[in-house]
Every structure is written in C-alpha cells, then in structure tokens.
Amino acid sequence: MAAVAGSARRGEIRQFWRTFSRNQLAMCGGAVVAVLVFLAVTAPLLAPWDPNRPDTKKILTPPSSSHWFGTDPLGRDVLSRVLYGSRISLSVGFVSVGIAAAIGMLMGAAAGYYGGMVDNVVMRMVDLMLVFPRFFLLLAVLAFLKPSIWTIMTVIGLTGWMGVARLVRAEFLTLREREFVIWSESVGAGAPRIIFRHILPNAIAPILVAMTLGIPAAILTEAGLSFLGLGVQPPYATWGNILNDGRDYIEIAWWLTLYPGLAILITVLSYNLMGEGIRDALDPRLRQSRLGRIVRLGR
Amino acid sequence: MPGRRVRARAVLTWIAGLGLLAAACNGQIESGADEASAGPPAYGDTFIQASIGDIGGLIPSLTSDQSSHEVGGMIYDGLVKLDKDLNMVPAMAESWTYSTDCLDLTFRLRRDIKWHDGYPFNADDVVFTYQAMVNPKTPAPFKEGFLLVKSVDAPDPYTVHVHYDKPYARAVETWGTYILPKHLLQSFVDAGTMRESPQNSQPVGTGPYRFQEWKPGEKVVLVANPDYYEGRPYLSRVVYRVIPSQATIFLELKAKGVDYVSTLTGIQYARQTEYPAFRKAYHKFRYPASDYTFIGFNLKDPRFADRRVRQAFAYAINKQELIDGVRLGLAREATGPIRPGTWAYTDKVARFDFDPTKARELLAEAGWKDRDGDGVLEDKDGKPFTVTIRTNQGNDERKKIAEIVQQRLKEIGIKVDIQLIEWAAFIKEFVKPRRFELVVLGLGTGTDPDQFVVWHSSQRGPDQMNRTGYANPEVDALLEAGRSSCVQSERVRYYHRIQEILAEDLPMIFLYNRDALPVVAARIHGVSPSPSGILYNFNEWYVPKAQQRYTSG
C-alpha cells in the first residue's frame, strides 16, 4: 500500500516539474526567490557598513562608490540596511504564513473530519474572522500590543488562516468518503493518524500554493505596517521602515524610496510568479475539485 | 500694540509660538523676496494654514490638542496677552493693578467690546468664566491656575476683582485664557453639558475672527470680525485645512496649497526649501522656540539613583552631534528647564561636555566595569547594564535622538533597546506608573519660570508632572518661594539657584532648545520676527490688493 502510494507520488512530482519548468515566468520568479533567500542569509557577510550606526556628517548623501545606495537621514548606509531588512521581511513572510497555515490546517482538519457541530463552530469562526477587514483588525491589535517582530508575525498569522482552513476542510470533505479512509477506520486507526498520514498529504498541494501566495501578501502587509510606524523598533531596518524614514525626503533623497520599494516589488513579484506557476502546474488536480476558487488572492 | 493673544500653557512640543532671544540675536529672514514692491495694506484674501489634527472642539477650555487652541485663540480673547517682547500687556482689560501683598488683582475692562453675536461683553462674563472653570462638572484639563483663586467678583460691570489666598506668581497670566460667554453657556455649565452646547459647534467669542464653519476632518473657516476692538484684521478669512500627515503638509506647502507652516523640520529648512521657486513664493524665518528636549531618568531605578551614573550618561552624549543629526544645527544646547534669554535664565551652571573616557571612569567608580570582556558593563554581581529608551511614536526627532544616543551609550558599554510607543499607551502604561528607565520627551518653557509642577516632590503622583520622581528639599523650598513671590528681583535668585542644582543633579539630561522654523507665503506682508515669534501681530498681516489670491472679501 505504502509503496504504491510512494511511486504514485513520485510520478506526480515529475509531472508537476515538467509543467512548472515550461513556464518561463515562474522559473524566473523561482530563481529570484532563491537569490533573495541567499542574500538574506549571507547579509552579515555581504553588508559593507554597520547598518545601525549613525554618522551625522553623512546625512542623506546620494549613491556613491562607498555607499552604493546612498545614506539615510541619520547617515547610515542604505545598502546594508536593505540587506539586513531582507532578513526581517523574509522571516516575517515565512513565519507568519507558517503560523497561518498551521492554524488553518488544524481548524480545517477538525472541521472536515469531525463534521457536525465542530464543523459548524469552525465555519462560524471563519466567517467571523472574514468579516473583519484585515488591515483594520491588524491596526487595532497592534496598537494595543508592544510592537516587536514576534507580535507582527503572530498577528499577521492569526488573521490569515481562514483560506487554508477552508481548503483543508474541502479536501477532507472530498477525501473522507474515499476507500482508504473507510478501510483505515474499519481497521481501527485513530483519527489523528488518519488525518496526518492519509488525508493531509493529499491536501498539501493546494495548501502549498496558498502559502506561497500568502508570503508576498504578508511581506506587503508588514511593509505597510512599518510604513505606518507599527513595525519593528528602531534602529532595526525593514524595507517598510526604510521607506518610512525616507518618506519625508522623497524629492531630495530618491534613493531612500527607490531601493527598498524596488526590493519589495521584486520580492513580491517573484513569489507571485512562482506561486502562480506552481498553481498552474498543479492544475490537473485542481480541475477535479473546486479548490482553485477558494485559494485566496487577497492582499 | 495690536497683536494676537497667545495661550501660554500649551506644552505640546512642536509649538513654535514664543521664543525669546538673547539681546544679540534676532529672528532672521531667510529668503530674498522683494518687500519693496509691497503695496499699501489692504483688506481681503484668505490665509490657509495646515493642521495636522482635527480640532477636538470649539471650546478650547475643554480641550488639550494644539489645533483647537490655535483656532480658539482666534475666536476667543483673554484679559491680557503677550506682546512681541514677551511682556504681559492689556487685551480685553484696559489695565490692572496688583496689591502690594500680591493677594489682590483688579482688572479694569474695556467698554467697547461685543461678543460676535452683538451682545455686550462685561465683567459678568469674566466671573462666569472663572466659575465655569472651577465647576467640578466641567471637564477642563487646565484648571490649576483657577483653582488657586480664592474669590472673584465684579463690583461694577467693567471691573473684576480677584482675590488669592497666597501670592501666586502666575496670577495675571491665568487671566489670558479664553473668556466664555455667560449669556450662552450658563445653563450648560450648570448642567455639566458644555460639550453638547451649541457653543461647541457654533462658537461665539470676542476675538479678532468669527467662526464660520467647521467641516469635521476637513477644515475650519473663520472670517474677520469687523467689530474687533483693536480694528478689523486685514486678512478676511482664515482657513485651517486638516491634513493628517506631515509629509502631505509639506508637499502641499511646496504645491502652494497652504500659506503657513508653523515650523519646518531641520532637514526641510536646510535642504528641501532652497530652490528658487520656493524662495520666491515663501519667506522662511528662524527664532528660538519655547521648549526643550530632554532625556529623563527614572530616579526610582536604583541604578539611576546614583548621581555618578547620571552624570556619566551626560558625558557619554554629544549634544552637538544630536543637534547636527536631528536638527541640522538649528538648535542650541540646553542647560536647564528655563528659557534662555528670559530674566530668570542663567547658563553659569555645571556642564558635562562630551567625554566618553570620563563617562567610563565615573561608571567604574559607581561599580560598573566590563568584567567579562563582552563590551558590556556589569555590576559586581555580573548583571549587565541594559536599558530601554522609550519615546512616543510619530515623532521623528525623538526617534533619531534615541538612535544616536543608543549608539553612543553602546560605545561606553551600555546596551540599549529602543521602544516607540503610541502616545496614549506610552503615557498610560509607562510614563504615569513610572515604568520606564529612560524617556525622550519635551517640555515647554512657558513664559513664567515657575517650575513647581515639574520638580516639586509633591508632584510625583501618577497624574502629575514630576515624571522623573525628583525630590530635593532645597529645590522644593526654592520652588515654593519662587511661586509665592511677585517680586522679580527676589525670584531671580531662587531660580538661578534651582538651575545650578538641577544641572549638577541631572534628574534629566537637558539636550537642546530648538529653533522654530516657520514659513509664510511671500505675498503676505507685515510679518516681522520678534522675541515672541511671528504670530504676535497676525491681525496686521495683509496682502496687497494686486497680489491677493483668494478673493472673498
């Protein structure tokens, strides 16, 4: 049984790769994402200056050979800050989406597997959460909590699990009636085992798409929050707060706006292209269920 | 002589209304538009001002936000005001006398004043204002001055007699506040429903401008009061546009959508307003503002109870670097809480100029050494010296100060975290319950040097202003003496001594007094900088007929 399942999976993966690699845009996106992750990880080695050290003699100097991206209002090197900022932006993206997915999977699994009352409660909670405009909810919560990177990650995660929950629930509803589940139940396998070993792996594909597309949304949200001043505390750089720092000097210090904005743009764009490519490559699977419709596109 | 009465107690630190200059230095006009081609004073035109927050209401006695006080200052008037040299001069009162024991104050009121609805103004309104302010049902934030009054009465319709229990140095100043109309507000004050009265949406005052309209969130429009007792102001309309973002206000300025900004930031002044088109369209001014920025210690924290630690921090900080980095040089180092150039000021006090070596020495004396070579100082139990600097969100200057100071303290071995907290939460969660270590804040210097509420040991409660928790019996005695005397030569001695002690004790590190950097549209003539700023003669500003931009009449 397991062996058959294993080789079927391998075949799927090969099929997936074949479709995905034909999509040039998605491949580009994926390559850029890889580069970005690399840059983020090696930032401490690559950054030419201490990103947090002010130098009041170099306030707002334009790009030059010693400061490729210029300096900020406190004289700090923008290139170094953008590099370090990528670490925060990317980790916020990954972690918050991870949290959202974890919560979503649990909720969706519970709803889909147990059905009945549990399903009702979970779906009401989904509806409840969906009714709040996301940004407003974030503002409200963040204004009350101590601002830190963990708060932001958690809060973005806590407000973004609904899509995954629905996906997982839908998958459960479809798969629950399948033979191997009935077989497992009759053999006496417990609920968690069934959920984790049989059903979830089948749901992975659309969840992955949702996660990949959720990362750029999370990055944009973090940038927006930092821009409003609700992000990580100074002096730590994130792309959003470099933009915020430069917001008042935009016409004399274009470099403060251009580079972090471009960084956000390129990152989000690449993730989106890659995510779309993944989704298109999974298309044959999606055709069978209506999961495609449920994958959230929201900001 | 004619001028605009300013309310001297607003303490929000970006007020730039008053400043006093040392004899040598007057305000400078920074651009070269042509004053000669002016044209005679003419009535007309509209003056557009940006306001970052919407007004909280139209009875400024009940509000504490700056916008409503600016607007209120135009609509209402007080018995006295400040002239360009920061002297107290008559406004609605023609004259006043102070008894020699400083307990009785008598005002003689002008007889030619009318409320905007035509009703005559007299002493009853003044008595009523006092009663309204001290009424417990009135939610007014600034009652203090009135609570010290023993009694007020009006022996005749144009005389007001105020009696104090104890001499109160700021007595006359108190009566510069907004006088409220008895005939319109009496019943509301009695019921405690002032906020819901029509006065709060259609105010009637005695000031140089009358209320015309308020579109909440958008604008407030005032029109000149033709019956103003000092003569109708030249500018026919004043409009406050609500623009909630500093960036947008500045952009609007550049796009010529506003005529006045009360202060630019250092970078805006020095780097962003130097191009020819701007200099042709606007005049920039510069004069010392009336506040100081400081880093406050929480004296309850045992580490800061040791004076050497505080002084070490002062040595570690380079004030000039802060001025250069944060204000681009447009500020002066501060040595104490009293406004430079005023009669009570002295700079002959202890100084702690930038010297990291001395800082380390002092800290070592106090028991802080780097015992494990990790670059951070520890005490004898090995606990590292880490502090958190807190300040409020939305204030770019304070944020930069925190970042620069963080770096400097790092160099002497102190690990610093920064927290920027939204204002309301900051005050409630950290400042009031004294749950902070270091804060970056500002305070106004006001016109009277009385510092009682900030430094007296009785003012350390959660809702009071002695935030550092400073308690020094000698200073207490001096504060009390200074407050209850009305003889300037006596008070000078007290305040000099207070400044000496504070500079030595350092409950806070006084960083700098910044310069106000206002900008006024070039077509507006009559602007003339003085020790009190530029707004003192607002009623005399005019736009020559040929240059009027918004014709309204």
Next chain:
Amino acid sequence: MALFALRRLLLSIPLLIGITFVSYVVIGLAPGGPLDFLTPEDPNASPEVKERLIKEFGLDKPIHVQYWQWLKRAVRLDFGRSFLPDGRPVSAKIAERLPVTLFLNLIELAIIVGLAVPIGVLSATRQYSLYDKITTIFVFVGFATPDFWLALLLMILFGVQLGWLPISGLRSLNWEYLSFWRQQWDFFAHLVLPIVVATFGGLAGFSRYMRQSMLEVVRQDYVQTARAKGLSERAVISKHALRNALLPVVTILALALPGLIGGSVIIESIFAIPGMGQLMVQSVFSRDYPVVMGNLVIVASLTLVANLVADITYALVDPRIRFGGRRGRA
C-alpha cells in the same frame, strides 16, 4: 431556495452579536484608555478631571455591563458620543465619512472590474501567448507594488514637479468660488491620484482571478460540446464560457463589498481624504471606543449582508445549488 435564504439570514444575527462583543472586549483590554488622550503631558492638566470622565463614560463598571448598555443603544443605531472633546454623536461622524469612502471605492471597483474582465478573458483565451505574458507581468507588477510607494511617487511627479494634479483632500479651498464646470473638474482632478493608486493594485488580483476562472470553465465539457457543435469561437466564449466564468466574479464582488466600507487606510491618510479608513485609524489611536465600535458594527453588518447577497445570487445562478444537495459553497 427561500428556506436557504432564511437560514442564512438567521445565522447572521448571532454572528453580528458575536462580532460586536469580541471587539468590545478586545478594545477594552487595551492598555491606553481614552482618558490619556484628553489630558496629555501638560504641567497643568488637572487630575480630578480623570475621575469625572471615568464616571461620565461608565468606564469603571465591569465590561459586560458596559457592553450590554452599549448594545441596547446600538440596536437603535445610537452609538453614543465620541470620547474626543468634540463629543459629537458617533453616528454623525460615521455618516459624514461613509459616503466619501463608498463613493471612492465604488468608482474604484467599477474601474477594476471594467478593466479586469476583458484583460482576464483575453489572457485566458490566449494562454501563454505574448499578450498573456505581457499582461501577466504588468498586472503582477501592479500587485507587487506597495500602494504607499506608488502614491508618493505619483504625488511628487504629478503634484509637485509637474503641478498638474492636486495632492490632498477632495476639493480645492476656493471651490465655492468656482464656476459649476470648474467645480466638477476640480473634484475629478482630486480623485485621479487616489483612484489610480487604488486601482493599480486591485486590478492584478481581479484580472488574475478572471483569467483563472475562465481557464477552468474553458476546459469544461460543455464548452467542448459547444465547439463540437460548430459554434464560432466567439459565440462559445461569450455565450457559454463567460457566463459561467463570471459566477465567481460575482462572489468576489460581493466579498469586496465590505472593503468599500472599511476604506483604504493608507491611501486615505496619504491623500488626506476624510473617509472611514482615516476615521478608523484616528479612533483606534485615540482609543475612541464609541467610534471604533460604531465603525465595526457598520462594517460587520454590511459584510454579512454582502455575504448573504452573494450566497443568494450564487444560488440563483448556479443550478447545482438551487436544486438541492448540501454541497453549497465549500
């Protein structure tokens, strides 16, 4: 069908109550109370004023008591008065901002849908063509661009450098003195930048969604059948495929409805537009409880209504649901 609608309606009510209660509790737990805004850092602010304000607004009673009192009045659309010193009724504050946000967002939505449908359809019918690739990139760039960044760039370019367009508010200061036609032009000019910024990003999402939907439909059997029957490609697309592909668009439109109310916070702040988004931010930052609660209730109600409308429309249009089966929406 009617039963379906009724059931959904009934389910909405407890949801609404749940929303308001949860929000009330969350806000009440906030560290900074509204009083601190009223009596800030000032050497002369009087302490006993705080006591008075606590009594006045009932902030010393336990939270469920406060909530119950509030709820009784909210049902009558009386949300009390703002905690800010202007003391105006909450419903008044919301009422004057709601139309602004609604108007702006309706225009934005109309433009987005108007552009997204053709872009998406064309993309789907010409999948992987050059057109598809270019539009994909363009649309993705729009989606990836932070709206505040774009806003600032456009403001500098069109507002300051070129001076063509105004950059804040909805009208010029001298609006009352302009002729009728100039007034219309002025209003229009003020709308250009905010709407451009707002639609730029939204366009991406919708056109992708449209494309996706179209793609799925085009592969369905009934489309193949229509082709086999010999219908022209155009007829196939517009008569059969499009109608069905539009179904999810309807859903999306309905879900976008609450966005109309909430307003775009960042855009409203940058362009100083007096709408709901700006009100939301201001009242959250100043802990103006009544206004926050009022806002929330309006948004929540409208979202629920929107959901209901969407469900019913979907049910009407998709025969699979109408005629039974609990499949409904997954």
